[in-house]
Amino acid sequence: MMEFFNQGGYGGYVWGAFGMTFGLLLIEILQLRGSRRATLIRIGRLLRLRAPRQAAAASSRRQGTSGTQP
Amino acid sequence: MFKVFYCVLARDITLAMRRRTDVLTTLFFFIIVVSLFPLGVGSEREQLRMLGPGVVWVAALLASMLALERLFAADYEDGTLEQLLLTGQPLAVLVLAKVVAHWLLTGLPLVLIAPLVAMQYHLSANAVWVMMAALAIGTPVLSLIGAIGAALTLGLRGGGILLSLLILPLYVPVLVYGAGAVAVSAIDIADTEPYLYLLSAFLLGASLLAPLAAAAALRISLE
Amino acid sequence: MMTTNWFKFASPAAFYPIAGRLIPWFGRIAAALVLIGLFWGFFLTANQLGGSNPQKEYYRIIFVHVPSAWMSMWLYLVLAGWSAIGLVFNTRLSFMMAKAAAPTGALFTFLALWTGALWGRPSWGTYWDWDPRLTSELLLFFLYIGYMALHSAIDDTRRADRAAALLAIVGLVMVPVIFLSINCPDPNQCAALHQRSDPGSIHLSILIPMLTMTFGLWAYSFAAVFARLRTIILTRESDSAWVRDVIAKEATV
Numbered sequence: 001m002m003e004f005f006n007q008g009g010y011g012g013y014v015w016g017a018f019g020m021t022f023g024l025l026l027i028e029i030l031q032l033r034g035s036r037r038a039t040l041i042r043i044g045r046l047l048r049l050r051a052p053r054q055a056a057a058a059s060s061r062r063q064g065t066s067g068t069q070p
Numbered sequence: 071m072f073k074v075f076y077c078v079l080a081r082d083i084t085l086a087m088r089r090r091t092d093v094l095t096t097l098f099f100f101i102i103v104v105s106l107f108p109l110g111v112g113s114e115r116e117q118l119r120m121l122g123p124g125v126v127w128v129a130a131l132l133a134s135m136l137a138l139e140r141l142f143a144a145d146y147e148d149g150t151l152e153q154l155l156l157t158g159q160p161l162a163v164l165v166l167a168k169v170v171a172h173w174l175l176t177g178l179p180l181v182l183i184a185p186l187v188a189m190q191y192h193l194s195a196n197a198v199w200v201m202m203a204a205l206a207i208g209t210p211v212l213s214l215i216g217a218i219g220a221a222l223t224l225g226l227r228g229g230g231i232l233l234s235l236l237i238l239p240l241y242v243p244v245l246v247y248g249a250g251a252v253a254v255s256a257i258d259i260a261d262t263e264p265y266l267y268l269l270s271a272f273l274l275g276a277s278l279l280a281p282l283a284a285a286a287a288l289r290i291s292l293e
Numbered sequence: 294m295m296t297t298n299w300f301k302f303a304s305p306a307a308f309y310p311i312a313g314r315l316i317p318w319f320g321r322i323a324a325a326l327v328l329i330g331l332f333w334g335f336f337l338t339a340n341q342l343g344g345s346n347p348q349k350e351y352y353r354i355i356f357v358h359v360p361s362a363w364m365s366m367w368l369y370l371v372l373a374g375w376s377a378i379g380l381v382f383n384t385r386l387s388f389m390m391a392k393a394a395a396p397t398g399a400l401f402t403f404l405a406l407w408t409g410a411l412w413g414r415p416s417w418g419t420y421w422d423w424d425p426r427l428t429s430e431l432l433l434f435f436l437y438i439g440y441m442a443l444h445s446a447i448d449d450t451r452r453a454d455r456a457a458a459l460l461a462i463v464g465l466v467m468v469p470v471i472f473l474s475i476n477c478p479d480p481n482q483c484a485a486l487h488q489r490s491d492p493g494s495i496h497l498s499i500l501i502p503m504l505t506m507t508f509g510l511w512a513y514s515f516a517a518v519f520a521r522l523r524t525i526i527l528t529r530e531s532d533s534a535w536v537r538d539v540i541a542k543e544a545t546v
Contacts, residue, residue: 008350016411
C-alpha cells in the first residue's frame with residue numbers, strides 16, 4: 001500500500017498532478033451545481049416579483065399555471 | 071476607392087498634427103521603457119548587447135499597443151465613426167487608411183529613433199540597419215492586428231487593459247522574428263534574410279485580412 | 294439525403310431539456326472511463342519505461358497530461374467553431390455553446406500546464422522550459438482568458454457574443470502562425486525539447502489507458518459544457534414563458 005502511494009519516490013509529482021486534475025474537476029462540478037441553483041432561485045424570485053402584474057394580464061388568455069399565482 | 075483612402079488618411083494626419091503631444095507621448099514612452107532596462111538588469115556591455123533586440127521589440131510592442139487605444143476612440147466619441155459607417159464606402163478601406171495614418175504617427179517614429187536606442191545597447195552598425203528594417207516591416211503588422219482589438223474593445227470601460235490582454239498574445243510571431251533578426255545579425259548578416267521575408271509575409275497577410283476583421287469588429291461594436 | 298431540420302435544435306427552448314437528459318449519461322460515461330483509465334494506468338502498467346535512461350513512475354502523469362492538453366486544444370476548436378456558426382447563421386444557441394465551452398477549456402489548459410510542470414521536473418529537471426509546446430499551451434491559455442475577459446467586459450449580450458466570437462476566430466487564424474514562430478524561432482532550423490511523438494511508438498499498455506482517459510475527459514467536457522449551457526440559457530431566456538414553467542417545476546426539487 002505504502003509502495004503504491006510512494007510511486008517509487010515520485011509520489012509528490014504523480015499525486016500532485018492527479019490531485020490537481022481531479023480536484024479542479026470536482027470544484028468545477030460543484031461550482032456548476034451552485035451556479036445552477038443560484039440561477040434558479042434568482043429567476044424564481046424575479047418571476048414571483050413580476051407574477052401579480054402578469055397574472056392579471058395572463059389570466060385572460062392563458063390557463064393558470066403554477067407560476068402565475070399572485 | 072483610393073480617393074476615400076487618401077481622404078481619411080489626410081484627415082487623420084491633419085488632426086494628429088494639431089495635437090502633436092499624442093505622437094510624442096508614444097515616442098517618449100518607447101524611449102523611457104528602453105532606458106529603464108539597463109538600470110534594472112545592470113549595464114554590462116555584453117549583457118546589454120544580448121538583451122538589446124528583445125528589449126527594443128517588447129518596448130515597441132507596448133508602445134504601439136498603448137497608442138492603439140486612440141485609433142478609433144476619438145472618432146467613436148464624437149460620432150464620426152458612425153458617419154463613416156453610413157457613407158456606404160467599403161469599411162475595410164476606411165479602416166486600412168486609419169491604420170496607415172496611425173502607423174505613420176506612432177510606428178514610423180519608432181523606426182526612426184531606433185539607431186539612438188541601439189546606441190544605448192552597444193549594437194553594431196549592421197544590427198542597427200537590420201533593426202530598422204525589421205521594425206519598419208514589423209510595426210505595421212502590430213498596428214494592423216491591433217486595430218482588430220481596438221475595434222472590439224471600442225467604448226468599453228477598462229478598454230486599455232483589456233486590449234493588451236487580447237492583443238499581446240497575437241503579437242508573439244512578430245516579436246519572435248523581429249527580435250530574432252536583430253539577434254542573428256550579430257552572428258551573420260546573411261542569415262537575417264529569412265526573418266525579414268517572414269515578417270514581410272506577415273505584413274502582406276495582415277494587410278489583407280486584418281482590415282476585414284477590424285471592419286467586422288467595428289460593425290459589431292457599433293450596431 | 295437526410296432531411297432533419299437541424300435548426301429545430303438550435304432553439305434554446307428545445308435544447309434545454311435535451312441537454313438536461315444528456316448530462317447524466319455523459320457524467321456516467323465519464324466516470325466509468327476515468328475509473329477504468331486510472332485502474333489500468335496505475336495497476337496494469339510497468340513501473341519503468343524505456344531502456345538506458347528510463348522514465349520512472351512519474352511517467353504516469355501522462356494519463357492526465359496528454360488528455361488535458363488534447364482537450365484544451367479540442368475545446369478551443371469547439372469554441373471557435375460554434376463562434377463561426379453563430380456569426381454565419383446568427384443562431385443564439387451557438388454563441389451560448391461557445392461561451393459555455395470557454396471556462397472548461399481554460400481549466401484543461403491550466404491542467405495541461407500544471408501536470409506538464411510536475412512531469413518536467415523529474416524528467417527534464419525543470420518545472421518550466423521555453424519549449425515550443427509549453428509556450429503554445431501558455432498562449433492558448435491567454436487566448437481563453439482573452440475570450441472570457443472580452444465577453445464579460447461587454448454588458449450588451451448580443452455585442453458580447455459577436456465580439457468574443459470574432460476574437461475567437463482571429464485567435465484560431467493566428468494559432469498556426471504563433472505555433473510556427475514558437476516552433477522555429479530560427480527559420481534556418483527548428484528544434485524541440487519534446488520527443489517527437491508518434492502514436493505507433495507508444496506501448497499499448499500506455500496508449501490504451503491514455504485514450505480511455507481522453508474519452509473520459511471528453512465525456513466530462515460534454516457534461517460540464519451542457520450544464521453551464523443550461524444555466525446560461527435560463528439566465529438569458531428568463532423572460533420567456535417556458536422558463537417560467539421550468540422554474541415552477543425545478544425550483545422545488
